[in-house]
Amino acid sequence: MASKPFAIIAGVGPGTGASIARRFAKSYPIVVLARNPANYQPVVDEINSSGGQATGISADLSDSTGVRSAFEQIKSQFQGSSLAAAVFNSGGGFVRKPFLELTETEFSSGFEGQGKGAFNFAQNVLPLFPAESQGGLKYPPTLIFTGATASLKGSAQFASFAAGKFALRALAQSLAREFGPKGIHVSHVIIDGVIDIPRTKGWVFEKEDAKLDPEAIADSYWHLHTQPRTTFGFELDLRPYAERW
Amino acid sequence: MASKPFAIIAGVGPGTGASIARRFAKSYPIVVLARNPANYQPVVDEINSSGGQATGISADLSDSTGVRSAFEQIKSQFQGSSLAAAVFNSGGGFVRKPFLELTETEFSSGFEGQGKGAFNFAQNVLPLFPAESQGGLKYPPTLIFTGATASLKGSAQFASFAAGKFALRALAQSLAREFGPKGIHVSHVIIDGVIDIPRTKGWVFEKEDAKLDPEAIADSYWHLHTQPRTTFGFELDLRPYAERW
Amino acid sequence: MASKPFAIIAGVGPGTGASIARRFAKSYPIVVLARNPANYQPVVDEINSSGGQATGISADLSDSTGVRSAFEQIKSQFQGSSLAAAVFNSGGGFVRKPFLELTETEFSSGFEGQGKGAFNFAQNVLPLFPAESQGGLKYPPTLIFTGATASLKGSAQFASFAAGKFALRALAQSLAREFGPKGIHVSHVIIDGVIDIPRTKGWVFEKEDAKLDPEAIADSYWHLHTQPRTTFGFELDLRPYAERW
Amino acid sequence: MASKPFAIIAGVGPGTGASIARRFAKSYPIVVLARNPANYQPVVDEINSSGGQATGISADLSDSTGVRSAFEQIKSQFQGSSLAAAVFNSGGGFVRKPFLELTETEFSSGFEGQGKGAFNFAQNVLPLFPAESQGGLKYPPTLIFTGATASLKGSAQFASFAAGKFALRALAQSLAREFGPKGIHVSHVIIDGVIDIPRTKGWVFEKEDAKLDPEAIADSYWHLHTQPRTTFGFELDLRPYAERW
Numbered sequence A, B, C, D: 001m002a003s004k005p006f007a008i009i010a011g012v013g014p015g016t017g018a019s020i021a022r023r024f025a026k027s028y029p030i031v032v033l034a035r036n037p038a039n040y041q042p043v044v045d046e047i048n049s050s051g052g053q054a055t056g057i058s059a060d061l062s063d064s065t066g067v068r069s070a071f072e073q074i075k076s077q078f079q080g081s082s083l084a085a086a087v088f089n090s091g092g093g094f095v096r097k098p099f100l101e102l103t104e105t106e107f108s109s110g111f112e113g114q115g116k117g118a119f120n121f122a123q124n125v126l127p128l129f130p131a132e133s134q135g136g137l138k139y140p141p142t143l144i145f146t147g148a149t150a151s152l153k154g155s156a157q158f159a160s161f162a163a164g165k166f167a168l169r170a171l172a173q174s175l176a177r178e179f180g181p182k183g184i185h186v187s188h189v190i191i192d193g194v195i196d197i198p199r200t201k202g203w204v205f206e207k208e209d210a211k212l213d214p215e216a217i218a219d220s221y222w223h224l225h226t227q228p229r230t231t232f233g234f235e236l237d238l239r240p241y242a243e244r245w
Helices: A016-025 A037-048 A064-077 A104-128 A159-182 A214-226 B016-025 B037-049 B064-077 B104-128 B159-182 B214-226 C016-025 C037-049 C064-077 C104-128 C159-182 C214-226 D016-025 D037-049 D064-077 D104-128 D159-182 D214-226
Strands: A006-010 A030-034 A054-058 A083-088 A142-148 A185-191 A232-239 B006-010 B030-034 B054-058 B083-088 B142-148 B185-191 B232-239 C006-010 C030-034 C054-058 C083-088 C142-148 C185-191 C232-239 D006-010 D030-034 D054-058 D083-088 D142-148 D185-191 D232-239
Touching (some): A006 A016, A016 A037, A016 A214, A037 A054, A054 A064, A142 A159, A142 A214, A159 A185, A159 D159, A185 A214, A214 A232, B016 B214, B037 B054, B083 B214, B214 B232, C016 C030, C016 C083, C037 C054, C083 C214, C142 C214, C159 C232, C214 C232, C214 D214, D006 D016, D016 D030, D030 D064, D064 D104, D104 D159, D142 D214, D159 D185, D159 D232, D214 D232
Parallel strands (some): A006 A083, A083 A142, A185 A232, B006 B083, B185 B232, D006 D030, D006 D083, D185 D232
8 A cells, every 4th residue: 555645844833934844734744853852842742643644753864873763763664655845954053153252062063953963864855855856745845954044144153153054065965966966955044133032032033024935945845845857946045025135 | 806917028039038928928918019019919929829828018228218218108008917037038238259349339338228228117017016914915026127148247248248147146136135124035147148039049059959948947937036035035046957057 | 460468447547557557558449438538537648758668548348339339349449469368347337325215226227237237348358358278468368356345245225236246256267267277267356355455545544555456456356367377367366455344 | 474375276186286385386385175185185295396395284174173173284384364265165075866766875975075165165165354454464255156057047957966066156246245245255256167187188179279278267267356345246157168058
């Protein structure tokens, strides 16, 4: 029996990751990955109790052994199913500090979270996509990475995070160029602004709707997923109308 | 009497422009602009005969007087309606030639078609958007420009077209930064590859689906239009999975 | 009799152009072009009275007929000489205005001054470079264009100037890719900041040396000129240490 | 006793690093760092035997402890001297492989060599620059990083190296923005092509001089070093005239 295709969302907390999970759960059973069950459990429960199907698995993406074991669990749960989409939305590695106060570990944390985390995720995700052209999927298999302002600009005191986000973008480009011709859609979305999530509730701007809406971000990820392979979008930048850039 | 909001698509031939027109005509009465009725009449007829509402107007966008008169016609036809969306998809100005064989007129044609054409279009379009926040529109008022590979890269023998497309991108950025904070969504889509239209039917590639699908391009334009102002996408690059880039 | 190789500097006023002229006049007889003799005469006199050799010619670079006639004069004066270097430093086309107040002529002035001006300059300059590899010149024949912050960013209210500077960069890239393989060195220098020239004397910044030094800019142009063809620099961005970017 | 200012070049083998070392040794006593004495000893001997002053120290830049101990040695040798310039030219981390064959260690090696290596180098170098404006140096204190084609483009099968070079560029930008306003000149040079060094002797191209000349690269590094702080160049791309880009 061919099971339904499924999706995996990595980096799910109460913000964008949860919105992406909700959006993809409208069409697919989903797996959400986060370091801490406290991050993913609420959205997992919400999806399961409203007619969707969600599984949460704890994993630190920068730890290859842990990621592999999480994917063993996924493969055994979804045996016979095709992976339809995977989103890397991990927030790891944000540090802001004068450069000379930065420790080597702090500097590397940007790459650990963004570069190595995305590497481990991609290595485990790519073999789960169907080998043949779309393999019965409605849309081309899709791998989306979440970027940030720091993907394009290394600001003062942001060396760690920018190094991680630049490295993530390099990885996304390299994968798009290697796997695009195989029919896999690799995208990189640049989130340029503050997202309206619980953690930023108290951040007040001149205009009250000056923060990115995580549901709208999720809609754009879904849109990218639905593009046919003749017309793949690689990079999209999203920002609030009130943002200076 | 409040009429329905409408949309304007400039640069409509049998290819991408027609697909964009069809897509926006699902939700709005539309006006299509092209230099030559032969270009827009088929899609106008098709839309009108299948339940939509379309008007074709002949205009050379690089001629400000002609554009103004076309817009007088539009304003009188859609009096009381709000403009919901406008797309600049003009193909004008493509010349490929060794630089020393290029005449001044040929070199300038890239800017005439892309830069000045887009300027004239934007100047007439922007005042038709509702002054107040969205003014009753379902989605934020949207102005989308069509870019190309040459928007980012000045290739050998492409000085004219690249100069035009670079200038168009400069204009799009400038408008996004000036009108974004006023709630108007300005976007720039980079079409990086050959589009599957009548003119390119005979172009054969190793992979048979190696050309961009104009319907899928139109879907992405529509998606950009539906984004809320908290989450505006500015730039999206679209290319076939088989494209080298 | 083989005469000395010479250089042409276009866009010479009391600022950067004069410094570039002075720098190249240390090695070559030079021709300076500007719309108005009042702009070039002081530096022409200064160079001629201090042991160099300079000729000033009035020309509006956006007027192809005028440019051609200026180059007839140049060709007759430097018959038998090779052109060693040419610099396009024209400042034309700067307009800052709310977009809806911009006239078509104002918008086009950016392209007229930067795009068409550079086109006319390049078309007349390129045939004067030696056809054979360096043709006895000490350094590869060199054509340098002056860019600005607006070459990379279309800011609000800068549509005209940014369109012109983007178009100029497209032209420079296209020429570098067409003429580089023929041994001609085409470069584009991005001046990102205020230059310390008579016109900006009154502009006060927190740090007193926060403006670009035109002599130092000229040194960088000269450095680019001296690069061998194995090692051509295409783009260099210059800014004051105190500049935010 | 005030000693002469000195320079440090990291990543010195028989190629570009040696040329940079030779160039800076014309004006400063220099220290060269490399993993292996076999790499730096020839150029150290050459400089010392031809009237210059060079010291070689073995260090693996991705190992912070080793770097610190190398710098203890440098500080004790150059006590009382100011550091005038430092160049990070490390080649570490180049791997080319299908993504799914890449091990985590191989993927991370790009960041280890380029990102972390540059971090360790910068952290030790920056405190050696004079605290006060130029501190008696002839030119502003300068820190230059060597980039590559992969600094701007993540090609297929280049995920590791591109991630490292993107991260390095992020770091360079961040340092330029933090330390530029303090008068320290931070630059990033993009070497886009094959360099003519012993390792590439056998690589034959259609045009015989189609490889970058390391001496010319070194001249451009030196030129960047001599720029006054009013006129800092941040990024310069260098490529052979025959290169396609």
